Amino acid sequence: MSAVLVVNSGSSSLKYQLIEMAGERVLATGLIERIGEATGLAAHKNLEYEPAEFRRDDERIADHAAAFNLMLANFAEHGPNLAEHPVIAVGHRVVHGGKRFFEATVVTDLVKINIQDLAELAPLHNPANLEGIEAAQVAFPGVPHVVVFDTAFHATLPPEAYSYAIDATLAARYRIRRYGFHGTSHKYVSERAAEFLGSAPEQLNQIILHLGNGASATAIRAGKSVDTSMGFTPLEGLVMGTRSGDIDPAIIVHLERVGGFSYADIDTMLNRKSGLLGLSGVADMRDLQERAEAGDAVSTAALGVYLHRLRGYIGNYYVNLGHVDSIVFTGGVGENSALVRSRALAGLGRLGIEIDEELNELRGSEPRLISTPQSEVAVLVVPTNEELEIARQTLGAIEG
Known part of the structure; x- marks a missing residue:
């Protein structure tokens, strides 16, 4: 042993x-x-x-x-x-x-x-x-x-996905490109989902939604990451608990020039005081949902921003993959919020995506299917286990 x-x-x-x-x-x-x-x-x-x-x-x-x-x-x-x-x-x-x-x-x-x-x-x-x-x-x-x-799983990103449209010489000098993060979780969850569906990862196109205080989406074609929402840092992409996700970069210049903010202040604001916290005053999705369900307009609006951004990434990756076999939710929010899962995929029947709302409301610690039998795209909830994935890769490295 x-x-x-x-x-x-x-x-x-x-x-x-x-x-x-x-x-x-x-x-x-x-x-x-x-x-x-x-x-x-x-x-x-x-x-x-x-x-x-x-x-x-x-x-x-x-x-x-x-x-x-x-x-x-x-x-x-x-x-x-x-x-x-x-x-x-x-x-x-x-x-x-x-x-x-x-x-x-x-x-x-x-x-x-x-x-x-x-x-x-x-x-x-x-x-x-x-x-x-x-x-x-x-x-x-x-x-x-x-x-x-964390970045290793995204090493397969193609140039069109990892490149930013800035001066190429400048980007190379300062190593500016999309690296992606949460790779250990995306790898584990995509392989666990394939196992649950009775397929090899190489046979599937998947969209993995790791939704927690930090959040990222990844498009996986035939077992390899081909696009992901986090970029040069974990700040880019989806709305998170305290991180802004995507913003117009000119906002940073505007705050420095017009508002008198230092770049250190802006960095702190974007990473620690933005996202759900900045929009609503609370960073935890459970608190936000509770307030929204009680009729709080600010929380309702913040939830709308969160879901709008999430749906945009799902649509983006659906188009770029060409066809999607499965959409998988994981992370604290992805595994536990039936409301987020339901609203993230609402009205997408013409794309072959249908959630069974009764299955969606169930809780469990094992992978489970929450889509209808008619849904062309399997929708799953798969609890992540980054520690086990690290242990497996560690064992593989010393044995291989």
Whole structure:
């Protein structure tokens, strides 16, 4: 029996899962927060023997090395026993792989140099991801470490999809192009949907809608990403919880020139104070729906903007794919909001898309079909599992 430890290192946090690969069972989960602050927070749950979650918030966690030591202490004290479930590899989520990484890659010194170099494209994420890798190598020195990139699945985008219509020399110099994100989720969900439908991914054209606080849409032809809504950064595309998604870039110039905003202020506004939060005052779709259903006009209007943008991307990808076999909802909103699913696809019968509203209202933790028998396009809800996908790719990298 052997396990893969999946790690997601943020600037002040460390999330982890221990997954037994023989049966793809999650043995333990954990979250360590407020790294580097006066008081840290830690949660650890042993899913094998101790269903109650263990929490502690009584000590400072100085850095990522201290966070990994705390994680090991939690395994030792609360289980499962790592001697009984030996870690054969550690899989790391890394946000940005640029054009250099298009598959899961075993960590070497050169790989770490490249991740650091790509920090220019993801300054809030890649440095923190790299800190986690280096701390994990100290904590687990005898096993391979593998990096899985959010951008990797979108490495198959064709030039017409990844190119921006700016000066080509300038774009090449500053590495400006569409990279796409949420790739681990889109890959997992598209393959899980194909399995549910009894087809190989290569036999299907799919539109995957990953809708959460961050949101993205991807067009997949024969198992490969051919277009995606997030671009040079995760800011582009759909309306999100706090991110604006698509805007006229001249708005940035206007706010700087006429409003006196600094570019740092505008960056904060677009990433943290826009989207549903900027439109309505709330970032959570559950709160927005509740207010809209109670008759709040501002929330109703915000929901309209969200759905208008979403429907536009669905139509765009439908046309570019030529035909669509399945549309798949995932993510916190995609998996749980029957209203968003229903209104996103309302009135599209002439495109062969019909939702069964009774099926749409059902909840579940497994993939499920919500389209009618007459619908030419299968509409599914497929819960995402990025940690399992990272574990699978990690195992594939060390075995392949």
